[in-house]
Amino acid sequence: MRRLLAPSLILAATLAAASAQAATPKDALVMAWNLDALISLDPAQIAEVNGNDIMINVCNRLVQPNIKDVARIEPQLAESWSSSEDGLTLTFKMRKDIKFPSGKPATAQDAAWSLKRALHLNFGNAANLREWGFSAEKADQQIIAVDDHTLQLKLDRPYPTGLLLSSVFSSNVASVLNKETGEKNAKTVDGKNDHGNAWFKTQSDCVGPYRLRTWNANDVVILEANDTYFGKKPGLRRVLIRHIPESAAERLALEKGDVDVARLLNSDDLKGLEANKDVHIEQTLMHGYTYLAFNASDPILSNPKVRLAFRYLIDYEALGKTIMAYRGAPRASLVPIGAFGALDEKAGLPFKLDVEMAKRLLVLAGYPNGFQRKLILSANTPNPDLAQHVQANATRAGLKIELEQMADANLFTKMRGREFEVGLIGWGAGYPDAHSMISRHAINPDNRAEAKLAQYPSWRSAWADDKINKMAEAAMMERDPAKRIAAYKEIQENMLANGPMAYMFQTIRPIAIRKEVKNFAIGPFKVDYASATK
Amino acid sequence: MSATDVNQPRETISRGPEVSKIPPWAWDAWRLVSSVAVTLIGLLALTFFIGRMLPIDPVIAIVGEQADASTYDMVYKQLGLDKPLYVQFWFFISDMMRGEFGNALFTGNKVSADLLRVFPATIELATIAITIGVCLGVPIGVLAAVYRGSPIDHITRILGLLGYSVPTFWLGLMGLVLFYAALGWVGGPGRLDVFYIDIVDRVTGLLLIDSIIAGEWEVLRNAVSHIVLPASILSFNAIAFISRLTRSFMLAQLSQEYILAARVKGLSKWKVIRKHAFRNIAVQLLTIIALAYGILLEGAVVTETVFAWPGFGRYLVSGLLAGDMNAVLACVLIVGIIFVSINLICDLLYRILDPRTK
Numbered sequence: 001m002r003r004l005l006a007p008s009l010i011l012a013a014t015l016a017a018a019s020a021q022a023a024t025p026k027d028a029l030v031m032a033w034n035l036d037a038l039i040s041l042d043p044a045q046i047a048e049v050n051g052n053d054i055m056i057n058v059c060n061r062l063v064q065p066n067i068k069d070v071a072r073i074e075p076q077l078a079e080s081w082s083s084s085e086d087g088l089t090l091t092f093k094m095r096k097d098i099k100f101p102s103g104k105p106a107t108a109q110d111a112a113w114s115l116k117r118a119l120h121l122n123f124g125n126a127a128n129l130r131e132w133g134f135s136a137e138k139a140d141q142q143i144i145a146v147d148d149h150t151l152q153l154k155l156d157r158p159y160p161t162g163l164l165l166s167s168v169f170s171s172n173v174a175s176v177l178n179k180e181t182g183e184k185n186a187k188t189v190d191g192k193n194d195h196g197n198a199w200f201k202t203q204s205d206c207v208g209p210y211r212l213r214t215w216n217a218n219d220v221v222i223l224e225a226n227d228t229y230f231g232k233k234p235g236l237r238r239v240l241i242r243h244i245p246e247s248a249a250e251r252l253a254l255e256k257g258d259v260d261v262a263r264l265l266n267s268d269d270l271k272g273l274e275a276n277k278d279v280h281i282e283q284t285l286m287h288g289y290t291y292l293a294f295n296a297s298d299p300i301l302s303n304p305k306v307r308l309a310f311r312y313l314i315d316y317e318a319l320g321k322t323i324m325a326y327r328g329a330p331r332a333s334l335v336p337i338g339a340f341g342a343l344d345e346k347a348g349l350p351f352k353l354d355v356e357m358a359k360r361l362l363v364l365a366g367y368p369n370g371f372q373r374k375l376i377l378s379a380n381t382p383n384p385d386l387a388q389h390v391q392a393n394a395t396r397a398g399l400k401i402e403l404e405q406m407a408d409a410n411l412f413t414k415m416r417g418r419e420f421e422v423g424l425i426g427w428g429a430g431y432p433d434a435h436s437m438i439s440r441h442a443i444n445p446d447n448r449a450e451a452k453l454a455q456y457p458s459w460r461s462a463w464a465d466d467k468i469n470k471m472a473e474a475a476m477m478e479r480d481p482a483k484r485i486a487a488y489k490e491i492q493e494n495m496l497a498n499g500p501m502a503y504m505f506q507t508i509r510p511i512a513i514r515k516e517v518k519n520f521a522i523g524p525f526k527v528d529y530a531s532a533t534k
Numbered sequence: 535m536s537a538t539d540v541n542q543p544r545e546t547i548s549r550g551p552e553v554s555k556i557p558p559w560a561w562d563a564w565r566l567v568s569s570v571a572v573t574l575i576g577l578l579a580l581t582f583f584i585g586r587m588l589p590i591d592p593v594i595a596i597v598g599e600q601a602d603a604s605t606y607d608m609v610y611k612q613l614g615l616d617k618p619l620y621v622q623f624w625f626f627i628s629d630m631m632r633g634e635f636g637n638a639l640f641t642g643n644k645v646s647a648d649l650l651r652v653f654p655a656t657i658e659l660a661t662i663a664i665t666i667g668v669c670l671g672v673p674i675g676v677l678a679a680v681y682r683g684s685p686i687d688h689i690t691r692i693l694g695l696l697g698y699s700v701p702t703f704w705l706g707l708m709g710l711v712l713f714y715a716a717l718g719w720v721g722g723p724g725r726l727d728v729f730y731i732d733i734v735d736r737v738t739g740l741l742l743i744d745s746i747i748a749g750e751w752e753v754l755r756n757a758v759s760h761i762v763l764p765a766s767i768l769s770f771n772a773i774a775f776i777s778r779l780t781r782s783f784m785l786a787q788l789s790q791e792y793i794l795a796a797r798v799k800g801l802s803k804w805k806v807i808r809k810h811a812f813r814n815i816a817v818q819l820l821t822i823i824a825l826a827y828g829i830l831l832e833g834a835v836v837t838e839t840v841f842a843w844p845g846f847g848r849y850l851v852s853g854l855l856a857g858d859m860n861a862v863l864a865c866v867l868i869v870g871i872i873f874v875s876i877n878l879i880c881d882l883l884y885r886i887l888d889p890r891t892k
Contacts, residue, residue, distance in 0.1 A: 030728055036852055039642035047598045122608070124601050201642060217641050217651065218844045218852075219724070220731050240728045244842040248707050249723045252715045258722050409590040409857060412599045427600070440600075455602035 024260050028238040029517065029532050032250045033263035035218060035243040042200035043175035044118040044125055052172065054221060054241065057529045059175035059206035062092055062111065062151075063165050067523035070287075070432035071340040073165045077106070077176055077207060078151070081165070087158025087479060092151040092169075099228040100178045101211045108145040113179040115143050117195040118172075125173050127455075128430070131439075132159060132168060160479045166340065166433045170525075178205040209234045209530035218243050223529070235519065235533035254279060254512055260534075261520075262512040266381070270326045270510055281512050283326065286524045287336040287436070288428035288507035290328055292375075292390070295421050296500050297462035301373070304498045305365035310422075311502045312361070313393040315353035320505070323385045328505025333492045334437045336506050338524060341434030341475075341488030350496060358397040370398035376414060377424040379405040386504075387424050416454035418462055426507070427457060432525065434488040435476055442495055443472045463500035566878075574870050575627070581866045582623050582859065590857030592639060613639075626863060635864040640856040645864045648849065653868070654739025655725065656838075656845035660830035662765040667772030668823055674773070675780025679788060680807060690777055697774020702767060706840035709763050721760035723842035730756045764841040768834055772826045779822050783815040817888045824876045831872050 024030040038050040043059050046052050063081070066072040075081075078092035098106040119126050119136040126136075133156030134142050144152045155164075168174060182196035182205075189198070204212040209231060210223035223239040242259060244250045247266040254262040255276060265273070273279050292310060294301040301307065316330035324330075333348035335341060342348065362370065375390065377383045384405060391401045401422070406414075415423050429436040441457050447464035454460060468491060475487035511527070513520055521531035593609050594601075614622055629636060635645035678690035713720045721727060725741055734741070734748045742761070745754040787793065788811055796806045833847020846865070853861030 025729060028728075036640075039640065122605075124597050124605050127602055127605060214732050216731075216844075217643060217648065218848070220728070222732070240731075242724060242728055242842070243844065244723045245848075246723075246839050246842065249710060249840055249842060252710050253722050256715050256722065258727070407590065407855075409594060409855075412594050413591045416594075416599075452603045454606070455600055 023257050023516075025238070026534055027236055028240055029236045029261065029529060029534075030259045031239065031241045031261040031263060032244040032253055032259040033241055034245040035221065035241065036245060038215075038217070038221075040201045041204060041212065041215065042197055043172040043177065043206075044114075044121050044195075045123045045197065045201070046172050047124050053527055054212075054223070055172070055175070055204070056526050057239070058204050058208045058210050058212055058223065059177065060098075060208045061171065061174040062094075062169045062176070063174075064170050065166065065432055065523075065525055067521050067526055067528055070338055070523060070525055071166075073162065073170060076170075077111070078169075081161070083161045087161075088155050090153045090155060090161065090164060091146075092153075094149045094151060095230065096149060097230045098176075098207050099230070100181075100205055100207060101226050101228055102178075102205070103228055104178065104180065105148075106176055106178070106207050107148040108151040109148065110179045111151050111174075111176045112143045112145040113182065114175060114177045115173060116140070117177070117182065120193070121195055121197055125171070128168055128171055128173055132164060133157060157477065158479065159477065160481070160484060162340065162481060163433055163435055163476065163484075167431045167436065171431060175206055181205040210239060213238075232530070234530035236529075239529045251512075254514065257514065260514045260517045265510065265512055267326050270512065273512055278515050279512050280515065281326070281510050282520070282522050284509045284511070284522055284524055285329060285337055286428070286507040286509050287339060287432060288426060289331075289334070289336070289503050290324075290386070290424070290426050290505045290507065292502040292504065293415065293420070293423045293425060293457060293461050294463075294500050294502070295418060295423075295461055297418065298373075298421055300367065300371050301421060303365045305361045306367065307500065307502065308497065309358040309361040309365070309397065310390075310394075311351045312354045312358040313390060313397060314351070314502065314504055315389065315393070316349060316504065317352065319386065319389060323382045323389070324505050324508075326508060326510040327382060328508055330504070331506040332496060332503050334441050334495050334499065334501065334503055335434040335488060335492055336429060336437070339429065339432045339434055339436070340481075341485045343489060343492050348492075353393065355393060355396045358393075362397065362399075368398075370400065372400040372402065373421045374402045374404055375422040375424060376404045376406060376411060376420050378408050378411050380408065383424055390424075415457075415460050418449065418460055428507070434492075435472075438472050438488065438491055439476070441501060442468050442491060442499065444469065458500060461500035465498070468494060570874050573874060574867060577866060577870045578627070578630075578863055579623065581863055582626065583619065585857070585859045585862060586619055586622075588857060590855075592857035592859065626860075630863075630867070636860040638853065638861040639858045640852055640861065645861050648861065649846075649864060649868065650739060652833075652844055652846045652849045655741075655843060656831060656833045656847065658740045658742060659761060659765055659768065659834075659837075659843060659845060660827065662761060663768035663830055664772060664823070664827045666766060666769035667776055667826060670769075671773040671776030672780050672819065675777040676784055676807065676812065678777065678781040679784030680803075682785065687781075690781065694774040694778045697770050700770075702771070702834070702836045703840060705770065706764070706767050706837055709767055710840070713763055719759075720763045721756060723840075725760055725843065726753065726756050727760075764837050764843055768830060768837050772830065775826055776819075776823060780815070780819060783818050784811060787811040787814050817884055820883055820887065821880055824880050828872050828876045832869050 033050065035050055037048040039048065040046060041051055041055055043055055046055060060076045062076060062078040063073050064076040066074050077095060077098055079095045080093045082091050094108050094111065100106055115129065116139040119129055119134060119139050122136065142154045146152050177200065182200070185196045185199035187194050187198055202215055209226060209229050211226040213224045214220065214222040220243060221241040225234045225237045244253060247264055247269045250262045250264050251269040251273065253259045270281055273281060294307050296302045311332060320328065320330045331337065331348050332351050333343045335343065337345060337348065362368065375387055377387045387403050391403060394401045411425065414420050415425055440455065444456055444458035444464035446453060447459060447462060451459065458464065471487065471491050475484055475491065478484040478487055511522060516534050517532050519531050519533050521528040592613060593606055597605050597609050610616060614625060637643065638645045638648050641648055674690050678687040681687055710722065714722045730753050734745045734750050734753050737744050737747055741757040742754060745757055793806055793811060796810050833845050833850060835847040835851045837843065838845045838848040850862065850865040853865065
């Protein structure tokens with residue numbers, strides 16, 4: 001099928017260029033995307049990319065990362081914040097001019113209710129609050145609306161303010177929803193209050209540049225400008241997100257001008273678009289990785305030198321230009337570029353393809369004659385190509401790597417159950433702070449098999465290091481930003497040499513945009529629909 | 535067969551005098567209902583147990599790959615996965631008896647609501663495709679049989695081969711490239727252009743009909759421009775299938791002596807074909823058309839994907855990939871019901887069309 005595809009697409013491009021251009025409406029942004037994964041628009045529940053991308057444009061949070069320089073946190077619904085002397089009380093001052101679409105003012109009461117609601121509903125996102133000592137039982141003592149414009153949070157430990165702002169108060173759970181609407185539409189499900197979850201799943205009532213008008217599952221999402229919004233009016237009144245789950249069809253619609261923006265294009269189609277002057281491709285470095293994970297309970301793979309050898313078996317540069325074009329940028333350090341505390345580009349990639357070096361490391365590790373291990377991977381592109389690359393270089397270094405492809409769900413189950421030797425997999429960091437990756441990939445609170453800490457890739461790899469645990473804990477509690485950065489540098493350097501993962505590529509998100517769309521601001525944590533104009 | 539034969543219950547002796555008081559139609563109805571029920575329950579049981587054996591974890595599909603163990607366990611229990619398989623199956627069947635299919639995990643909606651949304655889209659597409667398939671497939675098949683060995687026959691054969699062997703994915707894309715991107719004759723992916731979405735109120739879920747009810751002719755025109763291409767692509771395969779079988783049914787009839795006899799009596803060639811041969815293949819033809827329609831109603835995943843058609847096939851496959859058994863079982867039940875109904879309708883039509891059953 002692929003062989004037929006290439007010539008047909010070339011023909012497509014030629015014909016499409018020759019045809020008359022259709023046009024999208026002047027006041028609307030039309031986007032094509034695969035909306036298959038969209039399950040819920042309730043900010044307390046959203047756990048996938050589509051919902052997140054849409055609702056960040058509908059529901060403002062207390063604070064937000066700067067769109068490009070994400071390590072810098074800026075006010076949003078809260079105009080300022082302060083931390084008490086002992087670091088145990090964090091106070092937000094809310095803006096006075098914020099209103100829900102109905103015109104009703106949004107207050108600290110709504111903000112407190114929304115945070116508590118996330119804890120009570122206890123979806124996956126609640127873990128984001130629980131991690132910082134908040135709990136459903138103590139929520140009323142921990143989250144307090146002092147008055148309409150003051151929100152106070154009582155902390156169990158004096159965490160650095162910057163870390164809390166970045167991890168919790170700019171995330172989905174810090175979206176301010178209308179308490180009145182939530183309480184009015186609350187239902188009892190399985191004997192428990194759903195705090196309006198059934199309603200918020202498909203509708204919106206919060207403060208943001210857009211409000212949700214329509215969501216037809218697997219068909220379309222329509223947003224409309226919210227006229228009561230306090231901030232700058234959106235450049236385009238409507239946003240229409242069209243479900244087109246096939247890359248080639250998206251490309252046709254984009255080149256024809258029936259959509260302004262295409263979100264699901266594969267590398268072939270993106271390369272094909274390079275020649276089209278009407279379209280440009282915006283590549284954003286995301287805070288995620290493609291990496292090899294090693295199981296440290298394996299007698300051979302437990303040796304750090306063996307794992308280090310693998311880092312020299314990857315041709316980062318060549319892969320970045322070929323298989324990983326539009327998909328990932330070479331990076332070996334576990335903290336992504338752009339995050340608070342990340343090593344710079346050069347220090348973050350101290351390796352290059354060096355088979356001789358890998359061989360020497362294997363000799364030092366005591367395996368001059370190599371060994372045989374199995375690498376498991378997802379059958380989705382580009383994973384098989386990447387794995388074959390590793391396999392070929394490993395062969396040159398005297399190793400025999402057997403590949404086993406499987407469905408994603410199957411791969412996740414095996415990795416979460418420690419049932420692997422080497423795995424090729426990905427990970428996305430939740431927020432732009434070094435702690436996001438380090439708290440999962442370096443820290444391992446309990447390495448026993450029965451602890452079942454499957455949310456920690458470090459645990460999945462059966463790897464734990466007391467020294468790293470202590471260093472990471474100290475860095476997490478360091479209130480001096482400069483010292484915190486220095487601590488993260490040290491951890492990263494240590495992980496580069498000893499860690500259980502060989503990070504290869506930091507994820508790239510390509511978005512193809514027609515030239516009629518201007519000023520479209522796109523960052524790793526936000527695609528700002530409201531910024532676009534025509 | 536005489537009238538007495540029909541009224542003489544053959545099983546009277548074995549069933550004894552009391553049972554024989556049940557009128558034969560009730561007995562037939564009971565047999566029908568019980569066989570349908572057993573078929574459907576068997577189908578569900580098979581799907582359910584195979585589904586549970588697949589190495590797909592529905593919990594991860596819901597909570598995400600990065601979730602912690604407590605969240606995972608909570609959802610695991612919510613889904614009832616901690617209960618023995620037969621208990622889970624019993625829950626499912628008893629819910630279903632109440633018309634409750636549960637929630638689809640991968641869309642977050644009630645399965646029944648999802649099906650009301652996706653099924654009309656597929657019905658619309660399948661009905662138009664089968665109409666094209668019959669209107670073209672049957673005449674082509676008849677012509678190919680009548681002019682056996684002529685160029686018409688060869689063209690039919692090539693068409694049939696293409697219909698069977700050209701991948702729908704490629705054909706769909708090429709159709710889009712030519713008729714949508716280059717010529718602009720038809721609409722692109724989706725059921726409507728974005729500006730027409732949500733103009734027409736949902737009554738039947740069939741956009742063509744809903745837009746007529748609402749009197750929105752612009753929307754109707756747009757909907758037609760969007761459905762023409764995917765329906766034609768889908769019908770291509772149906773044309774191939776129907777024309778090949780029509781041809782062979784027809785050839786079998788044309789070689790019969792009664793055809794020769796009718797011609798000798800002086801009837802014209804086409805009259806013989808229309809009045810005698812075609813009438814005799816009608817029953818067989820009906821069976822294969824019904825089957826083809828059934829297959830189309832199951833949804834066409836590839837076509838639905840290429841054309842971003844929010845239909846039944848894609849829904850079923852997405853459910854399968856997510857390990858979402860609520861959705862999958864409801865879909866399997868529907869497919870089962872479609873085929874059982876098609877069988878029943880065919881049976882009924884046989885009695886009407888086939889003179890021997892009168």
